[in-house]
Amino acid sequence: MGLDAARGLLACPVCAEGLDLGPAAATCRQGHSFDVARQGHLNLLGAAQPANADTAAMVEARSRVLDSGAFDAVDAALARRATGARTILDVGGGTGHHLARLLDALPAARGVSLDVSVPAARRAARAHDRAASVVADAWGTLPLRTKRFSLVTCVFAPRNLREFARVLADAGLLLVVTPDPDHLRSLRERHGLLGIEADKDDRLARAASGLFETIGRHRVRAALSADAALVRDLIAMGPNAFHGVPEEVDPIDTEVAVSVWLFRRLG
Template identity: 40%
Template sequence: MAPPSPRPGHGLLRCPICRLDLTAAAGALACRNRHSFDLAREGYVNLLRGGRHRPSAGGDNSKQVRRRESFLQSGHFDAVAATIVTYVQRSGAEPAAGCWRVVDAGSGTGHHLGAIAAMLHAPVVALGLDIAREAARRAARRWPGHAFAVADLWEEWPVKDAAADLVISIFAPKNFAETARVLAPGGWLAVVYPGPNHLVELNHPFGLMRHHQGKGRRYVAAARRYIGPPTVARLTRHAVLEGDGIRDALLMGPNARRINPSTLDAATGPLTVTFDLVVLLSRGPSAT
């Protein structure tokens, strides 16, 4: 069987050890200092330092990834990608390199990255980063034209300086300093996080985590400081969920770790549920 080959988005990566460029080398990506990282059969690369194999702290487990995939396929969050693309394109922004270089920080199943890439007018070079190997594996299988890498967003990202025109961070860890470093001049950051009414109907029956209202203010301040003046849009939707739809919504995110499995028997519905999403967009200064 032919060894897996890198995808265009892997060209945005750099060596996590010495920061030199990575080039293709027989089923791997390697730098001139001979640091080498195998491409997995599915086409993603693991750039965690030391190729750590322990379950990734903070990363989604395979059950969460499956729940998220099933939930996103039902289309409840489709407005997220559409809002980001409409906003960025309406600004008249043209990517400097003639194609949109998009980095998805915490890409999960690659659902939003794939949707955004399909909607942007110019060609797209897409790279998703996630600490969960199961997420990278599934995303690489699902999106053969896009690149995926296993990396920890709380560390220095294995991405070249000024290599991205758009960084997206959707319900994922937000590292504003690294975002600023990898954004090209005039590049965009799009952050999506839950608003105060997100899944509010499920709070009481299932004892969900409360959303910290201060967080939104902190993200706005950090975007202003590291990137540029932010614009905030609120997407509110309602949907009737039942059975597995409710369980997907509950178990795809951080709540999965705290919900008592016995309470899930009550998740039968039908129940009208609120999706309250905040989309923050911020553009960095251009070179001129």
């Protein structure tokens, strides 16, 4: 299925008309056309990717971390709360890993992985045969049709809640994963990595107000014994990589500590 998994879900980033998917291009009734990349993804960004988008090296590091099973508990928590979803949007989908695990758990579902990084989109295009990969800016108007998704997921990614509410169907679910203060704490302290904002939970609640009803919060905890290679990849997969990845690191015992927030669309 590949990109065809997005049939009926995409909107033209120029005029907002629905996009029809062909084997080589996506087109709208106004005549706007967007080529399908040979790697299988569709670029609807309309500009060069921003300087802070994930690089190819960051994508490869993230893929190794996710393949290691370090975040399997997060995937399991998402799957338990996605029961019944038929159309899924994963915003900031990266390698497509989290969406692929949801689709494994939901045989009748299809989904779209949306990310601003072209290297990430290339990887996501081959993550699952029922997943489409699209390059777009999560902070802008999403190139997606209104009320077409039963579930939106956002794992450590930009939260454009007004747009999430627009593309969700009535009573659709939003699952947001945020790091808790203990998330990778020993790793972050050992290597002076970026911290976690103290007011992030309050900011999420304020942003959701008037758009979503908060229906639950589930805390996920999983011990993680990281060897030196995994430590390097954990540093290299995120924004800390822009400041350099140390060559010499030691194994470390740390913890995956996140919250899975459940929101239901109002109206």
